[in-house]
Amino acid sequence: DVKxxxxxRYLVKRTGEKVFLxxxxxxxxxxxxWYRQDPGLGLRLIYFSYDVKMKEKGDIPEGYSVSREKKExxxxxxxxxSTNQTSMYLCASSSYGGNSDYGYTFGSGTxxxxx
Amino acid sequence: GQQLNQxxxxxxxxxxxxxxxxxxxxxxxxTWLWYKQEPGEGPVLLIALYKAGELxxxxxxxxxxxxxxxxxxxxxxxxxxxDVGIYFCAGRKAGANSKLTFGKGITLSVRP
Numbered sequence: 001d002v003k004x005x006x007x008x009r010y011l012v013k014r015t016g017e018k019v020f021l022x023x024x025x026x027x028x029x030x031x032x033x034w035y036r037q038d039p040g041l042g043l044r045l046i047y048f049s050y051d052v053k054m055k056e057k058g059d060i061p062e063g064y065s066v067s068r069e070k071k072e073x074x075x076x077x078x079x080x081x082s083t084n085q086t087s088m089y090l091c092a093s094s095s096y097g098g099n100s101d102y103g104y105t106f107g108s109g110t111x112x113x114x115x
Numbered sequence: 116g117q118q119l120n121q122x123x124x125x126x127x128x129x130x131x132x133x134x135x136x137x138x139x140x141x142x143x144x145x146t147w148l149w150y151k152q153e154p155g156e157g158p159v160l161l162i163a164l165y166k167a168g169e170l171x172x173x174x175x176x177x178x179x180x181x182x183x184x185x186x187x188x189x190x191x192x193x194x195x196x197x198d199v200g201i202y203f204c205a206g207r208k209a210g211a212n213s214k215l216t217f218g219k220g221i222t223l224s225v226r227p
Contacts, residue, residue, distance in 0.1 A: 004157075033214075042118060042219030043203070090157050101165065103148040103205060103215060106157030
């Protein structure tokens with residue numbers, strides 16, 4: 001079964017800590033994405049990557065950075081966690097081309113609480 | 116960034132009822148997708164639509180790609196308690212590797 005795996009389901013971190021959220025996919029997908037999900041705001045794109053070592057800003061990149069050293073792994077980094085970064089974080093991957101478009105495959109999410 | 120329009124934010128129905136949701140945009144999309152997110156999980160693809168006018172079913176779910184290519188509809192028939200969740204629409208424009216645009220989602224509650 002194809003999968004996007006996020007390393008933690010729940011995390012509690014302190015304000016000012018550096019936080020790493022890890023995501024691994026086993027589908028050999030080129031594209032990977034990080035979203036945050038908040039009630040009433042839907043899915044907001046933080047960063048995405050179309051290839052190893054490539055990254056592009058999404059709609060809300062402030063306070064975040066990413067790393068993609070290997071094709072299967074995409075890490076989201078909160079340089080100095082703040083309470084307004086308390087949220088559900090979703091990783092997704094995709095491969096687009098040919099006649100099929102199955103959209104994104106999402107991980108189960110990491111619920112991050114910053115105290 | 117642009118989002119697709121989904122409303123209302125929440126819907127409450129009785130078990131056994133049918134429910135329809137729509138998703139609209141001012142832009143044309145080449146692909147429409149519908150996702151369901153259950154509590155504590157990530158969104159899962161329900162139906163993908165590739166052609167204007169296309170009608171596709173997946174069990175009790177039926178979705179349509181609007182003729183204008185600016186909207187899509189999802190219908191759930193004979194709802195059951197496990198239909199609860201957030202239903203997202205998503206669209207993809209022309210162009211290789213263009214990103215998906217998402218609606219904000221509709222939270223569906225089903226009363227037994």
